[in-house]
Amino acid sequence: MADADDMCDKSQLPPVPQVKVVTLVNNFITNTVSFLNVFATSAEEKLSGVAQRISGVELTLALLEAKLNSVPGVADVAPVAPREAPAAAAPAEPPSDALDDGLVDAKDHPDYASFFRLQRLGVPEPQIRMKMVAEGVDPDVIADPERRVPAPPPGGGDDEG
Numbered sequence: 001m002a003d004a005d006d007m008c009d010k011s012q013l014p015p016v017p018q019v020k021v022v023t024l025v026n027n028f029i030t031n032t033v034s035f036l037n038v039f040a041t042s043a044e045e046k047l048s049g050v051a052q053r054i055s056g057v058e059l060t061l062a063l064l065e066a067k068l069n070s071v072p073g074v075a076d077v078a079p080v081a082p083r084e085a086p087a088a089a090a091p092a093e094p095p096s097d098a099l100d101d102g103l104v105d106a107k108d109h110p111d112y113a114s115f116f117r118l119q120r121l122g123v124p125e126p127q128i129r130m131k132m133v134a135e136g137v138d139p140d141v142i143a144d145p146e147r148r149v150p151a152p153p154p155g156g157g158d159d160e161g
Contacts, residue, residue, distance in 0.1 A: 058121070058122065058123070059123055059127060062117075062118050062121045062123050063118075063131070065117075066114040066117065066118065069114060070114070101148075102150060102151050103148040103149060103150060103151060104148070104149060104150075104151045104152075105145065105146050105147070105148065105149075106141045106144065106145055106146070106147045106148075106149050107145035107146070109149050109151070109152060110152050111137055111152065112137065112141055112142075112149070115128050115131070115132055115137075115141075115142055116142070116145060118131070119142060125142060125143075128142050129142060
């Protein structure tokens with residue numbers, strides 16, 4: 001039984017032919033490389049799918065935030081923990097040239113603010129442009145934040161009647 005293996009003196013056995021060893025090693029390497037290629041391809045496809053789903057979730061989140069900010073009274077609520085510190089605070093009053101010609105920079109216009117915010121969040125520009133077209137605003141403005149657009153009405157945009 002177990003003693004049968006012990007009784008055989010392996011030093012007396014002839015060596016395995018080199019051709020057979022090379023064939024076995026080549027077969028092992030070929031099978032391992034094939035397995036690793038299939039595994040890498042499968043992992044890459046799965047990671048790509050996860051990345052696409054993450055992008056979709058980020059886009060949905062950005063759109064939901066934009067919709068949420070359009071609800072009156074919700075914009076007054078401060079975020080719990082902002083991710084990045086804001087740059088220099090924007091002046092509270094419009095620039096003097098905005099009063100002169102009735103134009104403001106697109107980045108300062110409330111109708112375009114949500115689109116520039118989506119851009120800062122990393123939403124692809126073609127998707128922002130489609131949303132702008134759907135909401136009836138000029139999609140070319142997203143490419144130039146300094147573009148001059150008509151100033152919003154002083155009443156805050158409340159439409160009654």
